[in-house]
Amino acid sequence: MQNVTPGMVSKFLNPLTVILIAVGILVVALLGTSVYIVDQTEESVITRFGKFHNINGPGLHIRLPFGIDKQYIVNVTSVQTEQFGFRTLKSGVSSTYSNLTGESTMLTGDLNIIEVEWIIQYRITDPKAWVFNVMERTETIRDVSRSAINMLVGDRAIMDIMGSQRSTIESEATAFMNETFRGYGLGIAVIAVKLQNIDPPAGVQEAFDDVNKAEQDQNRLINEGQQAYNAEIPRAKGEADRLVQIAQGYASERVNRANGDVSRFNSVYDEYRKAPDVTRRRLYYEMIEEVFKDDTETVIIDRNFNNFLPLRDLNAERAPRAPQGGR
DSSP states (O other): OOOOOHHHHHSOOOOOHHHHHHHHHHHHHHHHEEEEEEHHHHEEEEEEEEEEEEEEEEEEEEOOTTTTTEEEEOSSSSOOEEEEEEEEEEEESOOOOEOOOHHHEEOTSSSSSEEEEEEEEEEOHHHHHHHHSSHHHHHHHHHHHHHHHHHHTTSSSHHHHHTTHHHHHHHHHHHHHHHHHHHHHOOOOEEEEEEEEEEGGGGGGGHHHHHHHHHHHHHHHHHHHHHHHHHHHHHHHHHHHHHHHHHHHHHHHHHHHHHHHHHHHHHHHHHHHOOHHHHHOOOOOHHHHHTTTTOSOOOOOOSSSBBBBBOOTTTTTTOOOOOOOOO
């Protein structure tokens, strides 16, 4: 065992040693309060003597020591989430939630009670405003969000909230919150508002289920009727168009034929005026030809039998000639 005497202790703790130790401590304190690192997802807001100085991005930075410069690290890239009406107690494959009816219970525009759960997602866009403008930042975000959802739910009927107006409420809530936060100078931008569970109170859940089922049946029947309409109406319109086209074609044919008959009559009349006897005779022959064009058994003679003219049917089959006797 080494014997440490007071003389050795006094020799070790000489003034030079004490000064070196003090200088070392001072250097360590200086480095510890002067050098800091900002992560890739963060920005650092620097104050000097309590007044805003500048904003530093990711990397290694130096500041004035001993509290002259102070830094406030702000995450500016991550999307942050606030939950309303429920809390996630355990996340994972099988998540665990707790319901907060004080936040989710609301009054609708048609004086019904409904339970609405939702989340908002936001990102910090102005680190300086986020640090300095509002003291109770999280409480302000939650109060504004609850006010927006309560207002939008209170303007609508309960069935609209549970059905067709869901996406409208989300988009209008996002716009309203962003406008309000810009007015407060909070330095954030709401990315999305997402409604989760929207349910009536537990005591009337079965009645609402029946109403939803009836509405689904109504929509199904409407869709079936629309399909039947789409199948029959075009076919009927096509048939009507076809009949109209046939009638128009028949009308055009009749008009054209009548116009042709008029033109033919006028031409015959012009010829009749030039040579009445010849034209009358030609018309008579044409009429006789038209009447007897299909008759093969008629023989035409004059009235007084002065000019007998037998007409042979040249279209009849020639009968075979009888064989002549041999010489």
